[in-house]
Amino acid sequence: MNVQRGGSDGTVGKALEVLDRVAALGRPVRFSEVMDQSPYPKATTYRLLQTLTNQGMLRLDPDSGTYAPGMRLVRMAHAAWAQSSLAPIAQPYLDELSEAVGETVHLAQLDGAQVLYVDKRNATTRVPMYSDAGKVGPAYCTGVGKAMLAFLPEAELAPVLAQQSWHRFTPNTITTPEAMRAELAEIRAAGHAYDREEHEPGIRCIAMPVLSAKGRVQGAVSVTTNGPGPLDDYLPALRAAVTKISGDLRDWRFPDKGEE
Amino acid sequence: MNVQRGGSDGTVGKALEVLDRVAALGRPVRFSEVMDQSPYPKATTYRLLQTLTNQGMLRLDPDSGTYAPGMRLVRMAHAAWAQSSLAPIAQPYLDELSEAVGETVHLAQLDGAQVLYVDKRNATTRVPMYSDAGKVGPAYCTGVGKAMLAFLPEAELAPVLAQQSWHRFTPNTITTPEAMRAELAEIRAAGHAYDREEHEPGIRCIAMPVLSAKGRVQGAVSVTTNGPGPLDDYLPALRAAVTKISGDLRDWRFPDKGEE
């Protein structure tokens, strides 16, 4: 099957599963809330939480009795981001692109069935940093998501499509695998994808996949706007950026989806 | 003792220990290199690596046979950063400060005996994002480090000082606990710290601690420059930023060092 973090790797797997669920809740949670999410019995979950806490992976606020992901994760993640993401390579080209188009620019990678944003440049002046690195989003209704799906080999595409929620965010959201396959064919033909207000009303974007020399999808770059102008105006700059990134990819070997 | 991620929390502890060491190496490493770092026997380390890999915490490049921290960390860290760091609160004030002084601005927190940078604003135009979030540095020879140490209660300061390397990075580096205590007293009196080219030649900075209502150190903000101007010029803006951050801290309860 697919990368699904199934919970079957012994104690470590369980611990990470619990950690993930706590992180997913997105706010400090009490033990009982963790229990509701946890597939493991009370005593087990409790011990797991304890272990994670004194490992610094979780932080327990003694007053409120709530758990939140700890700073040790941030330390470790820096290494991951620097070594395993496209971000360090793409950095200068995203800067260029951002300057050229003046709109918000995203760099994303596929993480299982979701889109994981790894870098971002803000539209114009103020830069709320990091805000997007590490964030995840749906693959079926974002520009970067569709751009990547379009160039995925069938064997990998099928399971990913099977896992989408197909929630209708806006009237334009594509909500069936069949419609999606048609859309992906078009994207493949054109070489780039559009998000025509499919995720958020008023937000449109144009995205292109970053492919390795062997044609494997490594990520995608997008230009997002809430203005009225034609998206195709951004195409040249976008294409230039993606081309340069792909070029620099040369000697980088990147994850195979972990597919076994 | 202190927070030291000792390796004594069962399997999970061992796994995280290994993961940390891989991350610390800062580049993809082969199994044998991990072995050199690992306190555990070959077979154990091997199995740990396997587990971590198919949990997505590590990424194994099949061609080169090297391990690197995986993207799952980035996902989880986003939650940690958003919930457990000062960054979300400080965001707008760092923007202001950055604009006001036009120099590089850092936000850091104490993580054990080290300084952990959680956010950054670049000097002028181009913004190499994230580059610093998650990075660690020495506490005894950075502005933010000294600013935080100065306001640490003795019980917490002692073990931290005991763990510093006291490596002499530049002629100005303070290299003894005694000298450091004198320096910290001055900082405490002044309310802010200077880094007078103690870490890197040509780089100076001024830093102030962020204190909670109860006077606990929560982090520090610094303005760094490689120019010649007097650092004190930045004091007003820096003080303003720190004051506002402290103000917003109000209802936030933050980690106790975990000290037990």
Next chain:
DNA sequence: AACCCGGTTTCACTATTTGGGACACCAGAT
């Protein structure tokens, strides 16, 4: 052919993890 080296696997032994259930605590209801 004998040897070394990094990586992988085996398997009997053992330490850790498991989880049902007991317990302690608190707040509100009776």
Next chain:
DNA sequence: ATCTGGTGTCCCAAATAGTGAAACCGGGTT
């Protein structure tokens, strides 16, 4: 004061998962 339901913590015999010395497997070298 006493009961009661919700939470968080702890125990301990049984079950499981982890351990690690040693063997094994190519593929280079000598």
